[in-house]
Amino acid sequence: MRRFWPDGNRMNQATQLLGISNAIVDILAHIDDGFLEQIGAVPGSMVLIDEERAHEIYGMMGPATEMSGGSVANTIAGFANLGGLAAYIGRVKADQLGGIFNHDMRSLGVDIRLQPSADGPPTARSHVLISSNGQRTMQTYLGACTELSVGDITPATLGAPKAILLEGYVWDLPEGPQLARKAMDIAAENGSAVALSLSDSFCVERHRESFEEAVQQGVDIVVADEDEINALLETSSFDESLDALRGYNNLFAMTRSAKGSVIVQGDEKIVQDATPLTSIVDTTGAGDAYSAGFLYGWVNDRPLEECARLGTFCATKVIRQIGGRIEPGALDDFR
Amino acid sequence: MRRFWPDGNRMNQATQLLGISNAIVDILAHIDDGFLEQIGAVPGSMVLIDEERAHEIYGMMGPATEMSGGSVANTIAGFANLGGLAAYIGRVKADQLGGIFNHDMRSLGVDIRLQPSADGPPTARSHVLISSNGQRTMQTYLGACTELSVGDITPATLGAPKAILLEGYVWDLPEGPQLARKAMDIAAENGSAVALSLSDSFCVERHRESFEEAVQQGVDIVVADEDEINALLETSSFDESLDALRGYNNLFAMTRSAKGSVIVQGDEKIVQDATPLTSIVDTTGAGDAYSAGFLYGWVNDRPLEECARLGTFCATKVIRQIGGRIEPGALDDFR
Numbered sequence: 001m002r003r004f005w006p007d008g009n010r011m012n013q014a015t016q017l018l019g020i021s022n023a024i025v026d027i028l029a030h031i032d033d034g035f036l037e038q039i040g041a042v043p044g045s046m047v048l049i050d051e052e053r054a055h056e057i058y059g060m061m062g063p064a065t066e067m068s069g070g071s072v073a074n075t076i077a078g079f080a081n082l083g084g085l086a087a088y089i090g091r092v093k094a095d096q097l098g099g100i101f102n103h104d105m106r107s108l109g110v111d112i113r114l115q116p117s118a119d120g121p122p123t124a125r126s127h128v129l130i131s132s133n134g135q136r137t138m139q140t141y142l143g144a145c146t147e148l149s150v151g152d153i154t155p156a157t158l159g160a161p162k163a164i165l166l167e168g169y170v171w172d173l174p175e176g177p178q179l180a181r182k183a184m185d186i187a188a189e190n191g192s193a194v195a196l197s198l199s200d201s202f203c204v205e206r207h208r209e210s211f212e213e214a215v216q217q218g219v220d221i222v223v224a225d226e227d228e229i230n231a232l233l234e235t236s237s238f239d240e241s242l243d244a245l246r247g248y249n250n251l252f253a254m255t256r257s258a259k260g261s262v263i264v265q266g267d268e269k270i271v272q273d274a275t276p277l278t279s280i281v282d283t284t285g286a287g288d289a290y291s292a293g294f295l296y297g298w299v300n301d302r303p304l305e306e307c308a309r310l311g312t313f314c315a316t317k318v319i320r321q322i323g324g325r326i327e328p329g330a331l332d333d334f335r
Numbered sequence: 336m337r338r339f340w341p342d343g344n345r346m347n348q349a350t351q352l353l354g355i356s357n358a359i360v361d362i363l364a365h366i367d368d369g370f371l372e373q374i375g376a377v378p379g380s381m382v383l384i385d386e387e388r389a390h391e392i393y394g395m396m397g398p399a400t401e402m403s404g405g406s407v408a409n410t411i412a413g414f415a416n417l418g419g420l421a422a423y424i425g426r427v428k429a430d431q432l433g434g435i436f437n438h439d440m441r442s443l444g445v446d447i448r449l450q451p452s453a454d455g456p457p458t459a460r461s462h463v464l465i466s467s468n469g470q471r472t473m474q475t476y477l478g479a480c481t482e483l484s485v486g487d488i489t490p491a492t493l494g495a496p497k498a499i500l501l502e503g504y505v506w507d508l509p510e511g512p513q514l515a516r517k518a519m520d521i522a523a524e525n526g527s528a529v530a531l532s533l534s535d536s537f538c539v540e541r542h543r544e545s546f547e548e549a550v551q552q553g554v555d556i557v558v559a560d561e562d563e564i565n566a567l568l569e570t571s572s573f574d575e576s577l578d579a580l581r582g583y584n585n586l587f588a589m590t591r592s593a594k595g596s597v598i599v600q601g602d603e604k605i606v607q608d609a610t611p612l613t614s615i616v617d618t619t620g621a622g623d624a625y626s627a628g629f630l631y632g633w634v635n636d637r638p639l640e641e642c643a644r645l646g647t648f649c650a651t652k653v654i655r656q657i658g659g660r661i662e663p664g665a666l667d668d669f670r
Contacts, residue, residue, distance in 0.1 A: 058438060059438075059442075061438075061442060062439075062442045062443070062663075063402075063403060063412065063438075063439035063440075063442055063443060064402070064435070064438070064439065065400055065401070065402045066400070066401040066402065066435065067398075067399070067400045067401065068398060077398065095430075095431055096430055096431035096432050096457070097431050100399070100401060103393060103394075103396075103398075103399070104397075104398035104399065105398075107394075107396060107397045107398055108397070108398060122431070328397075
């Protein structure tokens, strides 16, 4: 079921979705009770750390497993696994972790648009600390990602995909807000739609005004969970958020965990129930998988109701298995 | 339950078990039916490949997961997790995969005796191809391991542990047979026992005479599965092997999968049943875990019958979980 795209062939086909995000390798390890307290981390949080702190945290961690990660990168990988034609812009260094990241993307047929950096900081890694209850706390060192620059975003590297997908975390990069703006401008010129995944509610709080500006001008599709949309709209409940959305023309795809998802565009509102689950194996990556399914429907011109069902279908698949990525053939039993 | 050994402290305690083996990072990926045929690999086999072939195989593989591996390295990690004081001699390069390997060992309190190589081939990796039925086929590029030399084995790097553990795969290295002999000689001078894990039956066939010589002189304990002991003794059944063992004075710990294990030393013979299993999750690493448990008992002067039970206990733990390594606290319910 794996598909191989010889480079030449691949470039001749129109890209449907191009992701711009932080290219990260996850370093996953189980931790003992007390570890989070010891390092002063809030359970379930994601914080950015510098290189020195990264060495310190890693030195305290037990034996780990490494795998390609990053939120929008996971969505792009999932989208490609569904059969979508995907491309990716993110910065890794020409080191072994960078090689692993690019290998994993390319093996899914994703067209990598940037060369790895020859120098500068190493490929980013996120230390994913798994508590005994399965909760994940992330300490992320952005490394080479911080070198992603305005100059990397050009008509040549972007092309004219049906849609581009940005993640909120890009705003954490030194040139993040500017490169995101440039991507939105090029997309507007080329007729590409722009989707923005809000990443996490703390990220929204860090960059609320800039996100708000992007949503007002440049972003067509907003993908968010309940906390993120509330943070963006400065509301305290999902119902308040729904009211506040009346002032927007964008397409909002909002996930609500067990409460399913809600799609809003202007006056149109679609409520999609979650699939009832008797046993949840691992909710990691459910949001990224939802985005992959939803956008796969969207770029293929499916009705919004079907996009929502595709998102839910993919999220459910991921929740039922261990590990956060969609496997090839995931849609074989979708109807 | 994780134990941290500040370096200073750690060095003051007597090492119980020192492993000498190939330091390898596993690159694990699921493969489609047909993949093995495409690359001409025998299902379930382990073959050695060169760097060019490694790039080729990796380029054909889907997204992968990376984790520290290597047979005797897994035994040493498991031994440390049981609470044993372990040290390790193996060669990695000073690259990211080498850093991962050393980190994972050190995080378990294992005392790493060699510095990573500054140049030469990269850290070894084994491409572990997992078929839909769970079977694993390995294509291993030895890289930096091939630089392990006679000069690395000295009274200073070995010290005087209660036992050293060699793996058969070391004989595949250019200076392997010589460095193994030197290790056995230093061990004999220092009163360290020498254990040899026979690795796999094809490895035994590659080096049978040299193994036979080592078992005659230098090796005290032989750890093997049924195929390996038959290959060493050139017998065609386990019963034949038991007869052939009458000529030896070594301690033989032999695993027989569902048939349990048999310990033979001179006239003493202990038959240890396997723990009946209603569901096998993953047999990967069961043999390495058996060695860890058996040797943990042995270095702690436990009776052979208890060593066998410890080995079985650890192997059963590993079979019941996904992934091949013993977790900390594994012995909490041993009795």
